[in-house]
Amino acid sequence: MRALIAFLSAAAILLVTSAPASAAPVPVQLIAETGLAKVIPTPIEIHMEAFARNANTGANLNNVLVSFRTTTGNVLCTDHTDSGGKASCDAEVDQTQLVLVLLLGFDAVVTGTADYGPATAHNSVRIV
Numbered sequence: 001m002r003a004l005i006a007f008l009s010a011a012a013i014l015l016v017t018s019a020p021a022s023a024a025p026v027p028v029q030l031i032a033e034t035g036l037a038k039v040i041p042t043p044i045e046i047h048m049e050a051f052a053r054n055a056n057t058g059a060n061l062n063n064v065l066v067s068f069r070t071t072t073g074n075v076l077c078t079d080h081t082d083s084g085g086k087a088s089c090d091a092e093v094d095q096t097q098l099v100l101v102l103l104l105g106f107d108a109v110v111t112g113t114a115d116y117g118p119a120t121a122h123n124s125v126r127i128v
Contacts, residue, residue: 025117026061026115028064028110028116031050031121032049032106032107033123034125035105036128037125037127038128044098045090045091046090046098046101046125048077048125049087050121052064055119061116064085065078066087066108068108070100070104076101105124106123106125108123
């Protein structure tokens, strides 16, 4: 009986120590397209797009949350990527935010999860 208990204890330790390590998050390549600001008619809207890809393989990443932010970190809007890796949104902004993004651009940000690493991309905004 003691031999059986010793064997089972050793097997349990073996199972615990041989468990595979969790995989590292997939590195993300994030590409922000030029934003488009529509100022007439009101309200003022900025359309922003970004594409998320696996940085190792180039494959599009689906269902990754991308937040579109001012360069000071204020979130303008968020979207999840589609099967083509594209996230896009239209943010209603006030005149102060419009001036800020026209002068400094915007950031597209993936904060990172257990599955995907963090990434940031920057681009400008132009009036259409």
